[in-house]
Amino acid sequence: MARYLTFQLYGMLAAYGLVAVGEVRPSASLPTRSAVFGLLAACLGIRRHEETRLAALSDGYALAVRVDAPGTQLLDYHTIQTPPEKSKRVYRTRADELGGLLGIDEPPYTVLSRRGYLCDAHFTACLTPAAKPSTGPAAPHSLEELAEALRRPVLPPYLGRKCCPPSLPFAPRVGDYDNLEAALADYPLSRLAFPTGRKPSTPAVVYADNNDALTLEKVTNRPLVRDRTVQHGRRLFEERRAVAGVTAPGVVTPRDKDKEAGHVSC
Amino acid sequence: MSRFIQLHILTSYPAANLNRDDLGAPKSMRFGEANRLRVSSQSLKRAWRTSDTFKATLGKEHLGVRTKELGRKVYCALTQGADLDAVWDDPDATGGLPTLKEKPAMEIARTIAGVFGKVKKEYDPKGDKETDPVKTREALLESLEIEQLAHVSQEERQAVAELTKACRASGKTPAGEALSLLRSDAKAADIAMFGRMLAASARFNVEAAVQVAHAVTVHRAVAEDDFFTAVDDLNRDDAGAGHMGVSEFGAGLYYLYICIDRELLAENLGGDAALVQKALAALTAAACTVAPTGKQASYASRAYACYALAEKGDDTPRNLSLAFLKPVGETEEEHDGNIGETAIGRLVKTKANMDKIYGQTLPPKCFNVFTGEGSLAELAAFVAE
Numbered sequence: 001m002a003r004y005l006t007f008q009l010y011g012m013l014a015a016y017g018l019v020a021v022g023e024v025r026p027s028a029s030l031p032t033r034s035a036v037f038g039l040l041a042a043c044l045g046i047r048r049h050e051e052t053r054l055a056a057l058s059d060g061y062a063l064a065v066r067v068d069a070p071g072t073q074l075l076d077y078h079t080i081q082t083p084p085e086k087s088k089r090v091y092r093t094r095a096d097e098l099g100g101l102l103g104i105d106e107p108p109y110t111v112l113s114r115r116g117y118l119c120d121a122h123f124t125a126c127l128t129p130a131a132k133p134s135t136g137p138a139a140p141h142s143l144e145e146l147a148e149a150l151r152r153p154v155l156p157p158y159l160g161r162k163c164c165p166p167s168l169p170f171a172p173r174v175g176d177y178d179n180l181e182a183a184l185a186d187y188p189l190s191r192l193a194f195p196t197g198r199k200p201s202t203p204a205v206v207y208a209d210n211n212d213a214l215t216l217e218k219v220t221n222r223p224l225v226r227d228r229t230v231q232h233g234r235r236l237f238e239e240r241r242a243v244a245g246v247t248a249p250g251v252v253t254p255r256d257k258d259k260e261a262g263h264v265s266c
Numbered sequence: 267m268s269r270f271i272q273l274h275i276l277t278s279y280p281a282a283n284l285n286r287d288d289l290g291a292p293k294s295m296r297f298g299e300a301n302r303l304r305v306s307s308q309s310l311k312r313a314w315r316t317s318d319t320f321k322a323t324l325g326k327e328h329l330g331v332r333t334k335e336l337g338r339k340v341y342c343a344l345t346q347g348a349d350l351d352a353v354w355d356d357p358d359a360t361g362g363l364p365t366l367k368e369k370p371a372m373e374i375a376r377t378i379a380g381v382f383g384k385v386k387k388e389y390d391p392k393g394d395k396e397t398d399p400v401k402t403r404e405a406l407l408e409s410l411e412i413e414q415l416a417h418v419s420q421e422e423r424q425a426v427a428e429l430t431k432a433c434r435a436s437g438k439t440p441a442g443e444a445l446s447l448l449r450s451d452a453k454a455a456d457i458a459m460f461g462r463m464l465a466a467s468a469r470f471n472v473e474a475a476v477q478v479a480h481a482v483t484v485h486r487a488v489a490e491d492d493f494f495t496a497v498d499d500l501n502r503d504d505a506g507a508g509h510m511g512v513s514e515f516g517a518g519l520y521y522l523y524i525c526i527d528r529e530l531l532a533e534n535l536g537g538d539a540a541l542v543q544k545a546l547a548a549l550t551a552a553a554c555t556v557a558p559t560g561k562q563a564s565y566a567s568r569a570y571a572c573y574a575l576a577e578k579g580d581d582t583p584r585n586l587s588l589a590f591l592k593p594v595g596e597t598e599e600e601h602d603g604n605i606g607e608t609a610i611g612r613l614v615k616t617k618a619n620m621d622k623i624y625g626q627t628l629p630p631k632c633f634n635v636f637t638g639e640g641s642l643a644e645l646a647a648f649v650a651e
Contacts (some may be wrong), residue, residue: 012297012587013480043582048473072296076306077288103384103414119296120591152580156270156477156527162461163307165479165525167585169624 002128004183005143007150007172009036009123013074014159015116019226019237027073027116027160030065030207032227033058033240035160036125040146045154053140058229060139061127064208066184066247071121078115081108117164126183131210147172180206180213181247203246211243218245268578271546271649272628273524274586274617275553275574276484276609282567283515284558285309291489291514295482298591303487303516305558307478310522313559314552315456323548324455333418337379337410340430344371350427364434368406374433374440375410378426381445383412455545458534459526475531476524476549477583483518484590484609490515515565519572519605521590521613524553525583526649546650550576554642572635573610574642575617576649577628589616607636 009031016028016035037058046053083097084106097108127146129139141149150157150170158164177183184206207223208214221244228238283292285305293304314320342353345368348361366374372389379385389409396402418426429440461474491512498508526549532542554571562568589612595605621627631648633640 012482012585013295074295076293078306078308080308117295120298151582153582154269155473155530156525156583158477162474162477163479165477165523165583165585167587169582169584169620169626171624 001176001178003143003174004177004180005127005146005172005174006183006187007125007147007170008068008168008187009039009125009159009166009170010121010168011159011164011166012120013161013164014071014118014121015161015164016118017160023112024075024114025116027118028227029070029073029118030067030121031123031125031160033063033209033225034227034229034237036063036065036127037061037229039157039159040149042155042157043149043153044141044146045149054229056140060130060141062130062209062213064126064180064184064206064213066124066126067205067207068124068189069120069122071118074117074119076115076117078113080111080113082111083108115161117161124184124187124189126180126187128180128183143174147174179215180208181215181218185248203248205244206247207242207244209240209242211241214243214245214247218247219243220245269527269529269580270578270583271526271528272577272583273522273526273550273553273574273649274577274613275522275524275571276519276606276613277481277522277554277557277569277571278519278606279517279557279567279569280565281515281517282557282565283513283561284567285560289514292516294487294489294516295480297482297587298593300486300593301488302483302485302593303489303518303520304483305481305520305522307480309558309560310481310553311460311478313556314549315460317552317556319552319556320456320548323551324544333416334383334411334414336382336412336416336418336426337375337385338407340378340426341371341375341407341410343430344374344434350423350430354423366434366437370437370439372406372410374430374438377439377441377445378429378433379410379412382416382418382422383414385409386411386413455535455541455548458531459545459549472534473530475527475534477526479523479585479587481520481522482587482590484521484612485519485594485605486596487516487518513564515561519594519609521587521609522553523585523587524549543650547646550574550646550649551642554645570635572606573613573632574645575613575630575632576645577617577630578648579626579628581624581626581628584620586613586616586620588620589613604636610634610636 014027014031016030016032018026018028018032020026037054041054041057044057046057081097083102102108127143129143150172157166157170159166173187175183175186177186206214207225223242223244224239225242226237226239228240230236230238283290285293287293293306295302295304338357339350339353342348342357342359343350344366346353346358346360347363347365348359349363352359352361376385376388386409389406391402391406394402394405396405429444432444433440457472459474459476462472492515493512494510495507496509496511501508526546528542528546531545532539535541535545554574557568590609594600594609594612595603600608617630631640631645633642633645
């Protein structure tokens with residue numbers, strides 16, 4: 001028996017950033033570890049510079065993500081105007097950057113990028129306190145505290161990028177279950193909670209942090225994921241060995257029994 | 267007080283190309299298994315930030331003054347015995363305060379103006395052959411100008427006034443911290459709302475208090491091709507066109523969602539409650555009336571919101587995009603209906619369902635152009651209060 005916190009992640013758009021150098025800033029196909037803990041940090045009111053609290057949060061729990069609907073990838077063309085860097089010159093307003101402090105022959109540069117998004121993707125995240133905190137401190141917040149933060153966040157939460165607000169409340173649920181699969185199976189995907197109109201992937205794919213999260217016969221893959229963050233004064237990506245497997249999704253009204261399940265009726 | 271203010275806005279744009287991708291076509295996306303047109307959030311934010319609505323609502327006291335004359339003002343204040351505010355409006359104002367000599371006053375004025383931009387070449391009295399004292403003075407004052415217009419906020423103007431006062435008393439040219447303080451508390455409402463990330467100097471980073479989603483059509487929509495020809499006015503020999511081309515455009519009713527973190531906005535603005543209210547009113551007005559200006563000359567697609575709903579509360583903010591997951595206007599009963607009214611009906615119903623299922627209670631306020639209910643002024647007041 002262990003305690004699990006389960007909640008949903010759904011938005012019209014989401015962007016779960018990967019390592020991004022240069023022009024293309026892709027999105028992973030499922031919420032990265034740092035995205036989920038960043039979201040929880042925002043809900044708790046932890047600011048970006050509070051490295052120790054962020055590290056404690058990320059180290060304190062094991063995470064699994066179930067792919068309910070993978071969504072579709074979108075690559076958005078994006079331009080930014082940015083002023084030239086000059087030592088001693090400080091830009092304090094956007095007006096400064098775009099001309100206020102620039103000389104006539106000193107136009108702001110245009111930076112091009114392509115930003116990856118996921119459209120209409122639905123995921124279920126499941127957290128449990130980390131098995132044995134050998135070096136670091138124990139989980140800094142109880143799962144109930146995290147659930148309450150998800151219900152009444154301190155800072156506005158978003159799905160990876162600020163322009164990706166959630167389109168459904170996170171609807172957190174805390175409970176005791178035998179294992180991860182039981183916790184996930186008990187998270188109901190009601191019509192409103194699973195709105196994309198298609199049957200969720202059956203069986204659903206689950207990506208988990210630790211090896212023993214899934215029963216051995218269900219493990220299909222052990223992907224190398226580069227998304228765990230480590231603090232070294234600044235945050236860096238670190239590789240981890242995740243475990244992917246299949247499991248039955250939550251309770252969903254069968255499609256043929258309910259023809260309206262296609263879309264949320266409004 | 268409610269922490270989050272959420273705005274749900276429906277705006278119908280006729281043929282337009284407000285926000286283009288790298289191929290020049292209107293931006294698009296898949297949503298609810300259907301093609302939609304899209305306007306990115308950054309495109310919207312830029313249009314609002316640079317709008318006359320922002321200028322008018324926030325007032326000049328929060329948008330600053332563009333001037334070259336900062337150095338002149340400081341010099342006049344120091345040599346004419348008046349404070350900076352007096353010479354700001356009247357360059358010839360005099361007063362009973364202690365005055366400084368020409369040379370130190372010039373030094374101080376140049377140093378202070380130098381914080382805001384590059385100051386013109388120093389005035390050289392020996393090189394000036396002019397004998398008319400009025401013209402000499404004008405040449406001296408001109409040499410104190412900044413080469414380009416500098417954007418000076420009211421807080422900065424205040425800080426310059428304080429520093430001028432201190433320099434009058436000490437007679438010394440300011441240096442170091444005294445100068446760097448000048449602009450550090452500038453209350454730029456645009457940055458407080460939309461944030462800033464400067465990789466080079468993290469201490470000037472500001473976490474955006476306003477979250478803007480991409481606007482997306484509530485119905486299926488694809489970009490259409492406009493084949494056009496341009497005729498050569500002087501061509502008499504060939505009946506054909508002088509130029510042919512294709513440009514893409516699209517029309518649609520867009521749903522826009524904005525979430526404002528009121529507490530963060532207040533924090534970003536140094537706790538200035540009056541300014542927070544102004545910023546909120548400006549943002550509401552701009553979001554309902556200002557569109558990105560892409561291709562205005564070809565499409566004149568300016569449009570005002572036909573419906574806007576504001577909600578306040580502490581619960582997890584959530585976009586109501588779910589209302590349009592199923593594209594509007596595709597069922598039998600929606601065929602002959604007004605897409606705008608159908609969309610409003612869906613939005614209102616989704617909000618009600620969401621409130622019921624997730625146990626949220628958010629006091630709403632709205633205006634509706636189809637029925638004539640409510641007003642932008644009331645909505646802005648509700649958001650700002």
